[in-house]
Amino acid sequence: MKNTHITILYLVISLFFLAEAILSFNHYSFSGYYTDKIINWIWLAMTLFMVIWFWRKRIIKIYFVLLAFTVLLSMLPMMIPFFALVNYFSTLDDYQQIQLDGTYRIERTRPNVLHRPQIFVYKKEGIIEKSIYKTPYLFVVEKVFQDHFTNDIEGENQSIQKARLVKVTKDSIGIEYEITNKKSVFYHKEKEAPEL
Structure with missing residues (x-):
C-alpha cells in the first residue's frame, strides 16, 4: 500500500x-x-x-x-x-528577474550557452505565463545610451537598475529601463527578435 x-x-x-x-x-x-x-x-x-x-x-x-x-x-x-x-x-545565466506589475515581468537571461543575453517579457495568464517578447539585451542597452558601446560585452554586463511598465498595446509593450542612472523607454515589438 x-x-x-x-x-x-x-x-x-x-x-x-x-x-x-x-x-x-x-x-x-x-x-x-x-x-x-x-x-x-x-x-x-x-x-x-x-x-x-x-x-x-x-x-x-x-x-x-x-x-x-x-x-x-x-x-x-x-x-x-x-x-x-x-x-x-538551474538559475545559471539568469541574471535578473523584475516584476513590472501583477501581469507582466521581465527576465534578463541567456537561454543557452550559444546565446547572448536576452530580455524575455512574460505575461501572466492565470496559473501559467507566456513569453510574449524576446529581445537581445544589447538592443535595450544601445537604446538607453543612444549609441553603441565600444565593447558589446561591457554593455551586456550592465545590470538593469529599474524597469517600469509604460504602455501596453496589442502590438508592443513599452518599458522604461534605467541602466547606470540613464533612462529610456524601449518598445518590444517583434515576437522573436533576431539573434545576436
Whole structure:
C-alpha cells in the first residue's frame, strides 16, 4: 500500500514535469520564476528516491539506464543539449528577474550557452505565463545610451537598475529601463527578435 502511494505521487509529479516541458516548448510556463525550477528539482529528487527505493525491480533499473543514457547522449553534440538541461534545471545565466506589475515581468537571461543575453517579457495568464517578447539585451542597452558601446560585452554586463511598465498595446509593450542612472523607454515589438 505504501509503495502504491509513493508511485502515484511520483506519477503526479512526473505529469507536472511533463506538462511544464510541453508548455516550455510552446513559450509558456507555470506562473512565477521559481515555479518551474521547484518542479524540476522535486521531480529530480523524487526520481532519485524512486530509483533507490525500488532498485530491485527490473523496470526501475531500465528506467535509470534510460535516464543516464539520455544525459550522456546530450553531451555528445558539443554538450549543447546537456547545457540546455543544466540551464533548464538551474538559475545559471539568469541574471535578473523584475516584476513590472501583477501581469507582466521581465527576465534578463541567456537561454543557452550559444546565446547572448536576452530580455524575455512574460505575461501572466492565470496559473501559467507566456513569453510574449524576446529581445537581445544589447538592443535595450544601445537604446538607453543612444549609441553603441565600444565593447558589446561591457554593455551586456550592465545590470538593469529599474524597469517600469509604460504602455501596453496589442502590438508592443513599452518599458522604461534605467541602466547606470540613464533612462529610456524601449518598445518590444517583434515576437522573436533576431539573434545576436
